[in-house]
Amino acid sequence: xxxxxxxKTLQSAxxxxxxxxxxxxxxGQFVTLFGExxxxxxSTLRMLSGLMDPDKGYITVNGTTWFDxxxxxxxxxxxRHIGYVFQDYALFPNMTVRQNLEFALDKNxxxxxxxxxxxxxxLRELQHRKPDTLSGGQKQRVALARALVRQPEILLLDxxxxxxxxxxxxxxxxxxxxxxxxxxxTTILISHDVGEILKLSDRVYEIQHGRILRQGSxxxxxxxxxxxxxxxxxxxxxxIRKAGVVYIVTIRIGNDLVKVIADPSEAEFLQTGDKVAVAxxxxxxxxxxx
Amino acid sequence: MNSFAGxxxxxxxxDGLSVxxxxxxxxxxxxxxxxxxxxxxxxxxxxxxxxxxxxxEVVLATGENPAVSLQNRVKGRISAIEKGELLSRVVMRTxxxxxxxxxxxxxxxxLALQENTEVTAMIKLNEVILAP
Numbered sequence: 082x083x084x085x086x087x088x089k090t091l092q093s094a095x096x097x098x099x100x101x102x103x104x105x106x107x108x109g110q111f112v113t114l115f116g117e118x119x120x121x122x123x124s125t126l127r128m129l130s131g132l133m134d135p136d137k138g139y140i141t142v143n144g145t146t147w148f149d150x151x152x153x154x155x156x157x158x159x160x161r162h163i164g165y166v167f168q169d170y171a172l173f174p175n176m177t178v179r180q181n182l183e184f185a186l187d188k189n190x191x192x193x194x195x196x197x198x199x200x201x202x203x204l205r206e207l208q209h210r211k212p213d214t215l216s217g218g219q220k221q222r223v224a225l226a227r228a229l230v231r232q233p234e235i236l237l238l239d240x241x242x243x244x245x246x247x248x249x250x251x252x253x254x255x256x257x258x259x260x261x262x263x264x265x266x267t268t269i270l271i272s273h274d275v276g277e278i279l280k281l282s283d284r285v286y287e288i289q290h291g292r293i294l295r296q297g298s299x300x301x302x303x304x305x306x307x308x309x310x311x312x313x314x315x316x317x318x319x320x321i322r323k324a325g326v327v328y329i330v331t332i333r334i335g336n337d338l339v340k341v342i343a344d345p346s347e348a349e350f351l352q353t354g355d356k357v358a359v360a361x362x363x364x365x366x367x368x369x370x371x
Numbered sequence: 372m373n374s375f376a377g378x379x380x381x382x383x384x385x386d387g388l389s390v391x392x393x394x395x396x397x398x399x400x401x402x403x404x405x406x407x408x409x410x411x412x413x414x415x416x417x418x419x420x421x422x423x424x425x426x427x428e429v430v431l432a433t434g435e436n437p438a439v440s441l442q443n444r445v446k447g448r449i450s451a452i453e454k455g456e457l458l459s460r461v462v463m464r465t466x467x468x469x470x471x472x473x474x475x476x477x478x479x480x481x482l483a484l485q486e487n488t489e490v491t492a493m494i495k496l497n498e499v500i501l502a503p
Contacts, residue, residue: 133454284460308423308502309404311412325455327427327473344426344471347372364497 100291164228402499
C-alpha cells in the first residue's frame with residue numbers, strides 16, 4: 082500500500098502553484114492520474130520516485146517510510162525500488178537491447194530476470210539490435226522491460242504511449258497489463274486517453290491545479306459506467322455529416338470505423354477529434370460467426 | 372436522446388435479467404436490462420433514475436389505444452415537425468416534457484401528422500436505457 086501526503090510549491094508557465102495531494106493506493110492496484118498538463122501529475126510521480134523532494138508531508142510504502150519531512154527521512158531514488166517509464170524512451174544508443182537491460186541489473190542480481198523480461202515483452206528477435214534500428218513501439222517495450230529489471234514493486238508510467246500510433250498503443254497496453262499482473266506490480270499511470278484509462282485502470286484520480294478534483298472507478302468517472310446500456314465503447318469522432326433531419330457521425334473505435342445516427346440536439350455539440358462514449362442497449366446487435 | 376427523471380417503483384428479476392418499472396410523473400416506463408439488484412447497486416425501489424431512449428426508437432400512433440405489444444406509451448400533441456426527403460423529425464409535447472421521434476416521411480404523411488395532431492409515443496422495453 083502506498084500512502085502519499087505531498088505538499089509542494091511548484092513553478093510553472095502559468096505561475097506558482099501549490100500542490101497538495103493525499104492519496105492511498107492499494108497494493109496491486111492499477112491507478113491513473115488524469116488531468117490537464119501542468120496540474121502536478123508528473124511532479125507527483127517524481128516525488129514518489131525521489132527525483133523531487135516535497136516541501137512537506139510523507140510517503141510510506143508497505144509500512145516503510147520513504148520520505149518524512151518532520152522525521153528527516155528521505156530515501157535515495159535507487160533505494161526506493163521503483164520502475165519508471167517516460168514518454169521518451171531514454172535508452173542508451175550505443176548498447177544493444179539486451180545490454181540496455183543488463184546495465185540496469187543490481188550488483189549480484191541473477192541475470193535470469195533479463196531473459197524472463199525479454200520473453201514477456203517478446204524482444205527475443207530484437208535483443209541484439211541497437212535502439213536506433215527499432216520502431217517507437219519496440220523502443221518503448223525495451224524501456225518497459227528495463228524499468229522492471231530490478232524487480233520493483235511499483236511501476237510509474239508517465240504518458241508512455243502518447244507518441245505512438247493507435248495500433249501500437251493497443252499492443253503496448255496489452256504488454257503493460259501483462260507485466261502488471263505477472264510481476265504483481267502496483268502501477269501508477271499518467272494518461273489523457275479515456276479509452277486507455279478504461280482499459281487499464283482500477284481507479285482514476287482527476288488532478289487539477291495540484292489538488293484531487295474527483296476520484297473513482299474509470300466507469301463512474303467517465304460517464305456511461307452505471308448505465309444499463311451494456312454495448313458500449315469509447316472512440317474518437319472522425320466525421321459528422323448532415324443527412325436530412327439527422328446526422329451521420331463516424332467514430333473510430335480501436336481500428337474500426339463505425340457510423341452512428343445522431344439527433345441534431347446531440348450532433349451540434351460534437352466535432353471531429355472529440356473523444357466520445359458510444360452506447361446502445363445490448364438487445365440490438367446481431368452476432369454471426371465469421 | 373430523450374431523457375426523463377423518474378424513480379423506480381418495481382423490480383422483477385430472473386436469470387440475470389430484470390424488468391424495471393420507473394414512474395415519471397404519471398407515466399410508467401418499463402425497461403428490460405441485463406442487470407439485477409445484485410449486479411447494479413442502484414437498482415433499488417424508490418431510487419431516482421433516468422429513463423433514456425433514442426429518437427429513432429420512438430414509434431408514433433394516432434387514434435385511441437392501438438392494439439400493439441408496446442407497453443411504454445406517452446400521449447401528447449405534436450409541437451413541431453420537420454420533414455426531410457426520407458426521414459422526419461417530430462417533436463411532441465407531453466405531460467413529462469418534449470419527446471422527439473424520428474420516423475419515415477412516408478409514415479408521417481400516411482398518418483397525416485402535422486402540428487397539433489394528437490399522437491401516442493411508444494417505445495419497446497428493450498430500447499429503454501436506465502441510468503442512475
